[in-house]
Amino acid sequence: MASHIYVRYLNGPLLWLGIIVGLAVVAAVVPMMIDSTWAAILFGALVIATTVACIMMRVKIVVSDDDVVVSILGIFTKRIALSDITGASVGPETGLKEGAGPRVVDGAPAYIVSGPTVRIEQGRSSLIASAKNPEDVVAVIEARLR
Structure with missing residues (x-):
């Protein structure tokens, strides 16, 4: 056989909650990444990647x-x-x-x-x-x- x-896939209220949290994280992290050190940029990128991974669970x-x-x-x-x-x-x-x-x-x-x-x-x-x-x-x- x-x-x-x-x-x-993640769905329903949990998906929408993840999207809202994801947008909030991006809104908070992206401004910190502008004119920042490479460590802050790397941290911000990792936070965004983790958030996207959770939404795509x-x-x-x-x-x-x-x-x-x-x-x-x-x-x-x-x-x-x-x-x-x-x-x-x-x-x-x-x-x-x-x-x-x-x-x-x-x-x-x-x-x-x-x-x-x-x-x-x-x-x-x-x-x-x-x-x-x-x-x-x-x-x-x-x-x-x-």
């Missing part, structure tokens, strides 16, 4: 024949062998309260960007990840477990 890739789920790989920001990655997965189900809906990024939701590690999620169970532990269509992700994982 071919790998299935599911991507969900996404969760990627790749389901293959051997494993499920979940990543956020392309930095934090969790690989779960199919043989370790005991089940998959639609997880809780997340929003402003839970935030975005690597988090803990309902006592489980979570890679979230707001919205619907999928819960991947590994015995007594689980991982929660944002998914645009969690039912599709669950169906593909369950099909590979048979």
